[in-house]
Amino acid sequence: VIALLNGRSTGEVPVVDRGLAYGDGLFETIKVIDGCAQFLTEHLARLSRDCLRLAMQLDLTNLRTEIAQILVAADSGVLKLIITRDATTRGYQASPGAAAQRLLIFFPQHFPPLDPLPSGIQVRLCRQHLAEQPSLAGMKHLNRLEQVMARSEWSDPNIAEGLMMDRCSRLIEGVASNLFLVRAGTVYTPRLHRCGVAGVVRDLVLHKMASDCAPVFETDLMLDDLVAADEVFLSNSLIGIMPVLKIDCLHKMRGDVTIAFQQCFQKLCLQESIANECR
């Protein structure tokens, strides 16, 4: 594991860090292929937007330099950015205009080739629900105990992901992914204004891929919609677009719409790597 804190090579963060004390910060999980950070522009745009919401001052120029510095030495793996609010004193009150601490961690990891496209995974429905908190909804912040609790519900390695609902039994997302249901050729994904993380690939599905593949709408989705769905898929930065074949005892097919989004995503990745002159 290679790590940089504000540009300095380190394996540790100060004990008074507000990310540790309160989860007062944000993170990004970026797929790195052959030293190239996938959808870096989109990740940094999301990070900047969420920093604004938390009133954190992020030095994006330095962050970009540090990312480049890590990528030079990196092959394939996961680049994790953790941005936390600087602490000067104890207690919840933050210093006005406190600078954001930039922690970059690179975890080497081998990814399977994109071709053939993955056929799909088995998931489960989690008992742990997501609380509704509009002022934090959508952000990829560091308060993730709900996800930790949900992920602790199973250890079967055949189950790749869990689906989470809110208290009103609305489907929201996977523990570490966004959710899409296909019905009659149209794609639906949960609205994330009450809870959930607005993923970078979800955003690509909504705003870059929909026009080429199938219409995508944000809406409230219930269990009935999951049962009625023709196809189900998940997205995140590491798995891309992933078909769901089984949810507990409910079976689904990897259908044409899901395959179209998988192909579309593959094309997007390829275009991006050419545009960014990835080695």
Added chain:
Amino acid sequence: VIALLNGRSTGEVPVVDRGLAYGDGLFETIKVIDGCAQFLTEHLARLSRDCLRLAMQLDLTNLRTEIAQILVAADSGVLKLIITRDATTRGYQASPGAAAQRLLIFFPQHFPPLDPLPSGIQVRLCRQHLAEQPSLAGMKHLNRLEQVMARSEWSDPNIAEGLMMDRCSRLIEGVASNLFLVRAGTVYTPRLHRCGVAGVVRDLVLHKMASDCAPVFETDLMLDDLVAADEVFLSNSLIGIMPVLKIDCLHKMRGDVTIAFQQCFQKLCLQESIANECR
């Protein structure tokens, strides 16, 4: 700032700590007077209970030794314990039976004398609400962005604390304290099964002080109850029992019941320091 991580003197924690990554852990804020940790038994009991809820394996024997080690060198201040789940890999899934990391931080601080009893503080009502999450309610866990957001609503140093409600406008607690309303000689404090932190002093009020002072009941409390209250007070480990004299433009008196709890708490502190042979 003096800090120990698993018994080792340090100023830093590993970048892969799950406390930083996900807020996957707990904390305690303990008042230290002349090298003596106030209500340590109660703090460790709460910590142990919450560790069970999070399925974290805490080595209490080592923790006690480390606390003693820090207190030897300590005068007055705040002892913060941060207990996080050990990380071996990236991702939400925890290693089964992962040991809890023990971080102890001592912040030197001078406290005003207990005599005369504090006359009271001014507080405000926060716009930021608390989300309902029964599976985390009551615990002093590290997911504290709601409190950070609430505390960022004001900078006026005359306002000592903010009161927080849930989405249904039920009063729950202060940003860093528990809330008590007095009406007709009886004390009411919000139930904390949906959200909120079950404070150590709140527990003392309910289970040790009530019998000597006034009956205390846990119930749902609304803004109307705050308006109708004869007296209002807050509690936490650093302020003890603190009368509230003003909530925005609403004035309150420090009445007999609040004074009785202040005196009772003072007596409890004294008894405890004698029983523990504090220097």
